[in-house]
Amino acid sequence: MAEAITTDTVGVLVVDDHALVRRGLRAFLDAEPQLELIGEAADGQDALDRLKQWRVTGARLPQVVLMDLQMPRLDGIAATKAIVGSYPEVKIVVLTSFGEAERVHAALSAGAAGYVLKDAEPDEVATAIRAAATGEVHLDSAVARLLAKRMAAPQAGITSLTLREREILVLVAQGLCNREIAEHLVISERTARTHVSNLLGKLQLSSRTQAALLAIREGLVVSPG
Template sequence: MTTIRVFLVDDHAVVRRGMCAFFDLVEDIEVVGEAIDGQMAIDELAVRATQEDLPEVVLMDLLMPRLDGIGATKVIKGLYPQIEVVVLTSFGEAERVHLALEAGASGYLLKDTDADQVSAAVRAAHRGQVHLDPAVARTLTRTLVAPDRSASALTPREREILVLVAQGQSNRDIAGTLVISERTARTHVSNVLSKLGFVSRTQAALWAVREGLVISSSPSTI
């Protein structure tokens, strides 16, 4: 069984202790480090990078001193794109969710969620999927209402791209599936988001599922 290595970032010691205690009971997830804020996380990961000891997933709080979770996520994804970031916070406003996903987060959970949802989000992130707290997914879905938004605005290739995005494929995956360059795939995804008026892939994926363009086995995992 592959063990997923997780790094915790939260300024509340009780949260970190609780997560450590929970993950001690989970066979395939191991906590390998902690930080009390975003800046400390970046510093710790820099040291681990020199030792080739980076985690696969970072579990990130949003509101912290020095450097918050959004800023830290941007830096981490810029320096270590192979690391997935899952947000664990008390705030579920659509704007915060959008900012986190745009920063590169692969999941967004509320702190009142069941512990099993946290492990599910970590596993989903490790698989390259986006996992959203059900309440967050409902909030995002409500922001998708736009009378003039229609898939008819997309070219056949862009509709194909949208379906692949909704299936959880990365730009690299899309490039491989369609036998195009990753740069071309990225351009297509950007055009799809622009034409539909979305700011994140997750918004577009949720809308595609809601419109019946693709069938999702789980409404909270994309």
């Protein structure tokens, strides 16, 4: 089991099949005082093997995995889905050269908590890592604009939501989990979960990330980019 976090340092596992990319990310992480590289993996299967070994030995698990998409043996999408399923406390930030909407949707559907392009500024990569570590979703600003533009408008639309559901939609877009929403609104976690499920159904959306993008598009919250 992962050890409790006792400092502000975020442990990061880098997963990329290119040694030169891993070397660059290692230098980047070494220069960030609040980020710490705790391991590297050459592909998705290697990442799973390392996580399994760390859990068995009781070693610290990374809070965040920086995941490439296109890799041999086990690609980034499959690895993301496997890690989210077996290690829900570990968050995935996809760091890739591919910005197509289909790839982004696939990564987010697999459970990724962030999606950043490799040509992004170092500050944005650091922001995405820190956001994921605190339970938030961070998308590259260009990717967020692309998804918001490509996402079909729900038939029912925002107007179908109750005032409470609109309020919860904003909180979802701000990255709050059901427990945090419940605490913020002074309601039970079960009630918060029901409201989230209801608003996703009304908006014909399949994930909280899609709901967040819709809230950004409708101007209910400000895009992080």
